[in-house]
């Protein structure tokens with residue numbers, strides 16, 4: 095029996111926000127759910143926040159974990175979840191927590207809450223983010239559009255040209271550029287956003303370093319009881335586009351999640367839960 099991969103992060107947010115009763119009953123035909131989370135930080139208050147679907151607030155995490163506990167579900171680590179997938183118990187519903195990419199706010203904002211709820215958790219680290227060598231291109235695109243008064247680029251022979259003074263115009267620009275580039279080869283996407291970021295004066299390496307845990311911080315965090323560190327590729331490449339994955343690694347990898355960029359449009363609030371062994 096396979097674990098169902100629930101595309102319910104946004105629905106879960108809404109359910110927790112409204113404290114809907116027995117939120118997971120409808121999901122509990124499966125053995126459990128893996129919450130695929132990213133940033134955990136106080137709401138930044140930006141009217142233009144196209145990557146909002148990739149963050150939750152500390153309050154949300156606290157309420158979600160309280161709800162999981164109050165419903166009597168098991169909070170399990172990824173190894174236990176894998177065991178449940180292999181041999182599900184019918185009587186228990188389990189929840190596992192995956193924090194992808196290696197954001198520093200996981201330590202600063204999520205950790206105290208996870209400790210309080212005694213919740214096991216896994217940080218799936220993109221090693222290039224820890225190095226500061228890989229680009230958080232979707233964040234960089236957001237930052238560039240926020241910084242520039244006008245965004246112009248040519249994608250597949252089509253000129254995309256947006257004035258970006260107002261949040262709504264910024265959202266439209268982001269959606270159009272994002273999806274136009276997503277249809278192109280990954281190198282083209284990354285190069286185009288790097289060029290736009292440079293035009294906006296964004297230091298891509300500094301942006302990554304400001305948001306992600308570095309190796310010293312990861313080493314210190316790794317001693318945390320209940321925390322597992324898993325892999326999430328070197329560069330956060332779109333694995334579906336790369337059938338030949340570079341298997342060279344210096345870490346013994348037991349757990350990995352596959353980067354699968356959420357549909358970052360505010361109109362498409364779907365985020366796949368893709369924790370996998």
Ligand SMILES: [Zn+2]
Pocket residue numbers: 194195326330352353354
């Ligand atoms: Zn990721």
